[in-house]
Amino acid sequence: MRKHKGIIITATILLAAIAVVAGNRFVKNQDNNEKNSRETEKVDVAEKKVEVKKETSLQKEATEISETTEITEAAVNTETQKTSDSQEESESGTHQISDEDFYVSKIPDDIFEKMQGKSYKADCTVPRDELRYVHVLHMGFDGQTKEGELAVNKAIADDVLAIFEELYQADYPIEKVELVDAYNADDEESMSHNNSSAFNFRFISHTTKISKHGLGMAVDINTLYNPYVKTVDGKLSIEPANATAYVDRSKDFPYKIDHDDLCYKLFTKYGFTWGGDWTHSKDYQHFERDY
DSSP: OOHHHHHHHHHHHHHHHHHHHHHHHHHHHHHHHHHHHHHHHHHHHHHHHHHHHHHHHHHHHHHHHHHHHHHHHHHHHHHHHHHHHHHHHHHHOOOOOOOOEEEEEEEEHHHHHHHHHBOOOHHHHGGGGEEEEEEEEEHHHHTTTEEEEEEEEEHHHHHHHHHHHHHHHOOOBBBBEEEEGGGTTOOOOOOOHHHHOOOOOOOTTTSSSSSSHTTTTTOOOSSTSEEEEETTEEEEEEGGGGGGSSOTSSOOOOOOOOOSSHHHHHHHTTOOOOOGSSSSSTTTTEEEEOO
8 A cells, every 4th residue: 555655656746747847848948939939020120121221222222313314314405405506506697796896876086077077067967966876797798797887866876786786697798887988978989889888968959958868867788789770861870870780670699689688678677768669769778767
């Protein structure tokens, strides 16, 4: 009996020991599982951080590439526009000009002195203050830029300046633009040298009425190729006298002013009338305007 009792006690102790060992292993396994789970979570978090970092880096690179592309495209567009503008400027034949090239001023003293007794005659009734000096550039027959000067009425000074600037920008050929005083205010002499001019005080023949040129309200352009023509007593009068080759306007020749000519279009745009449209006479060089 005692022997059986001892066996039972021993078995009970062994079972208890086994239970303790098993419990410890279970607890240890649980700890290991939790540890492994935490480690796995750390790895997952780390991997997610890496992925986020990669995504952020990729987004940043994409943004930088996009910005670089936009900047490059903008630069290309700018250069393209510059090239286009340059080509347009070259093709249109435009010129760089300054305020020293085209300007209007009151008649300077040295210019007025040259006009005395010539275009500004002793009987001139037009006050000096009514006149203006106009400095321009123009394209000569030789294709070179020339300086020009005119005296005109102040009422048309700004418009005359604008017209000559547009003619110059279009490379419209004008041989000479000099004050008529360079030819002693002799119209025939000035016209025969194909000089373009404006003010020259005089009365209309057999009247006390001042002519448009006498008022500074008229401009003549390329006078040799665009003469004044009138029949007087059945005889053709041509001014200048050396312009007979240019009387027949049905012929084609250079520097001829007609309705298709740029000079005609510009002057009429600014309110001038053309002598080529007159009925009883023709003054193909002449543009005038009323006050």
